Every structure is written in C-alpha cells, then in structure tokens.
Amino acid sequence: MKILVANIGSTSLKWRLFDFSNGQERMLHKGGFERVTDYSKVIEDCLGQLQDAGHIASEKDLAAVGFKTIAARGVTGCVRIDDSVLKAMEAFNGIAPAHNPPYITGIRLFSRRMPSVPLVALFETAFHQYAPEAEMRYAVPDAWLEAGVRRWGYHGASHKFIAERSAQLLGREDVALRAQNLYVNGGSSPIKKPSLRVISCHLGGSSSLAAILDGLSVGTSMGLSPQSGLPQNNRVGDIDGFAVPFVMRTLGLSLDEAERQLCKEGGFKGLSGVSNDIRDIHNAAGKGDAKARLALEIYVANARHWIGAFLAQLNGADALVFTAGIGENDATIRAAICANLDQLGITLDESKNIQTRAQESVISAAGSRVKVMVIPTNEELVVAREARRLLENK
Numbered sequence: 001m002k003i004l005v006a007n008i009g010s011t012s013l014k015w016r017l018f019d020f021s022n023g024q025e026r027m028l029h030k031g032g033f034e035r036v037t038d039y040s041k042v043i044e045d046c047l048g049q050l051q052d053a054g055h056i057a058s059e060k061d062l063a064a065v066g067f068k069t070i071a072a073r074g075v076t077g078c079v080r081i082d083d084s085v086l087k088a089m090e091a092f093n094g095i096a097p098a099h100n101p102p103y104i105t106g107i108r109l110f111s112r113r114m115p116s117v118p119l120v121a122l123f124e125t126a127f128h129q130y131a132p133e134a135e136m137r138y139a140v141p142d143a144w145l146e147a148g149v150r151r152w153g154y155h156g157a158s159h160k161f162i163a164e165r166s167a168q169l170l171g172r173e174d175v176a177l178r179a180q181n182l183y184v185n186g187g188s189s190p191i192k193k194p195s196l197r198v199i200s201c202h203l204g205g206s207s208s209l210a211a212i213l214d215g216l217s218v219g220t221s222m223g224l225s226p227q228s229g230l231p232q233n234n235r236v237g238d239i240d241g242f243a244v245p246f247v248m249r250t251l252g253l254s255l256d257e258a259e260r261q262l263c264k265e266g267g268f269k270g271l272s273g274v275s276n277d278i279r280d281i282h283n284a285a286g287k288g289d290a291k292a293r294l295a296l297e298i299y300v301a302n303a304r305h306w307i308g309a310f311l312a313q314l315n316g317a318d319a320l321v322f323t324a325g326i327g328e329n330d331a332t333i334r335a336a337i338c339a340n341l342d343q344l345g346i347t348l349d350e351s352k353n354i355q356t357r358a359q360e361s362v363i364s365a366a367g368s369r370v371k372v373m374v375i376p377t378n379e380e381l382v383v384a385r386e387a388r389r390l391l392e393n394k
C-alpha cells in the first residue's frame, strides 16, 4: 500500500511517499517545490517524479493522499475528505489564516486531478481531542464557545509520534499501542500501571508543548489558533485578548492590520528585530545584541512556564522530550530550558546534550528522576500511518 503525504504551504508543496507493503514501513521518495505559483503544475511534477523514479505507474497506484490539515469547525481526527470537510475547514480560515486556505486550494486541485484516489485529512487538533474540558475551555460567554473559541491544541501529528516513540523507548508497548490506536478506538486500549507521564516539547518554526498521560494528550500550550502559546517564528504567541482592541484604538490599527501584525510582525522576528530563525538570533546575541538575547530568554521562559504547568498537572514526569528543528538541534536552548530544575527531578548531562543533534538520545544525567530525551519527530509518517489505518478499518 503506497500513500503520498502532501504538505501544502502558502507558497510550497512538499511530499513524501510511504510504502506499507509486507508489514514494513518505508519512505520511498521525498521532494518538494518552493515559491510555487501554480499548484496544478507542481502536482503534475510531483506525480512525474514518482513515475520517473519507478514508484508508481500512475496516480492509480496511490492508495491515498494524506494531508496534515490544521483545524476545521466540528471536524477533527483522521477523516476522508469530502466537500463537507472542506467547508468545515473554510469556516475556520480565521483561526489558521496561514494554513487553511492553501490546504483547501491544494486539496481541491488534488481531488480534481485524481478523483478516484481517497484523500485523507489528519487534523493537527486530533491528538488533543480527548484532553479534559477543564484544561481546554476559556472563560468566555457560551456564544463564543459555540463559535469555536476554546483551546484546540496543534502539532498533533508530532506530539502523537512522540507519545508512541517515547513509550516504546521507555519499554511501555502497552502505552505505545494505546497511542497508536487512538483514532480507531478513542484510547480504550488497556494499559498497565503505573501511568506514563511525558512532556513533549515540539520546538521549531512554530512551537508547542503537550502533557501526555498514558499516550493521550491531557494538555497543550496552544490555544484557539496555531498563532498562540510560545512565541512563534513571526507569530506573537500568547497575549492578553484585551491587547487587540487596545492597540487598535491606541495605534489606530484596522482589524486586518492588527491581524497581520499578530501573524507577521511578532514572535522571534518581532522580539529580536533580527530574524525569525533562531540560528540568526543566536549569532546576533553572541555579538552582544541585547534584543536578540532577550528574545531567546523570553522563548526559554515561556517553555519553562508550560513545563511547570504540566509537571503540576501530571504530578511529575517520567520523560521530558525535545523534538522539531530547535528541540532536536539546539543544545543551548535545551540546556537553558532544563537549567536549575534539579529540585523537580530534571538534570541534564551537559556533554550528552551538546553531542546530540537530530538523533534519538537520552541527554539527562544518570541520577535524573525525569529522563530527558531527544526524539526526531516524523509528522508525515504519522499522517501516512493514520491514513492507512483509516482505509484498513473501513
């Protein structure tokens, strides 16, 4: 069974082709285009590359195309895409303005190009759908809640990958299986005691932390939109809701301009004034740039804030896992996040931390009560696995 996973950005299309034949999981091909203006053409080029490489004779050899979609009104989990799903995504365009519109356009083009191939959406909100209401609700009027104003949580594919993989690495196949079957049986797979408590730190171009109890998300740092939580690359992260009407009145901003600045002028870029890439900010901070240094400190403080919240919620942790571009590669940020937490059971092994880049590794000291781990994430594989499970469970 071959499943193509297409990652659609506002000006990019990237893909990976997975093969699940003979009980194995193999990535056969990956590729992509940046600065895309004509999505129909790049879909053709993608299929052409898969044919030239001998992986498919035509699109009919694809069992499905999977998409890591973001949010939709009244729809989450892993679902076959039809017009009602696209309409539900459209209804949440305002919640994910950078992501939903290009996905909707791209999916419509895939559907036109290959009407007989199942198109499958795995929503980034899916992993958090079973989290307790008390963690997910805002204190808003009922009408706001009915409109969709609550915490949804994102990076679900990545956090689910971490839930499964960390459980395997910690010798808890029962918990890994529970996480695996989440969208098939709603988390009813049996698990043994004691509970497994994991804090997953997805730190990258956008960042979120999740509290994971026995393979299920019970808390997330991301709220209504993927613009929330930690400072993101250009997106502001959490602020007081009253800030928006306040700046609109005080600075005379229109609603559209306020929204643009929330998405484009905040986060690492807004704080540092240097770049939205943490590597550039480290460089500037190293040369004495005070704004760049503060940007790093604010990012670290935000991550620690959520770690503290989740340690309280989970009554400690068995593992603290770092993943994604920054989490996997940036030993300086990992060290700053873990500094001075020994009273909470977290102590890094400094040299293991420094040596670890984009590989699975335990980076805590031998006596650390909480295992600190680096686990490279694989979001596309999760999309392909879930699409396969959906097709097989039909």
Ligand code: AMP
Pocket: 203, 204, 205, 206, 276, 277, 278, 279, 324, 325, 326, 329, 330
């Ligand atoms: P992601 O969104 O997971 O692809 O992460 C992308 C971000 O990770 C980039 O914007 C960088 O800020 C950061 N990143 C990627 N590679 C490295 C690296 N080698 N060292 C530090 N940060 C990195």
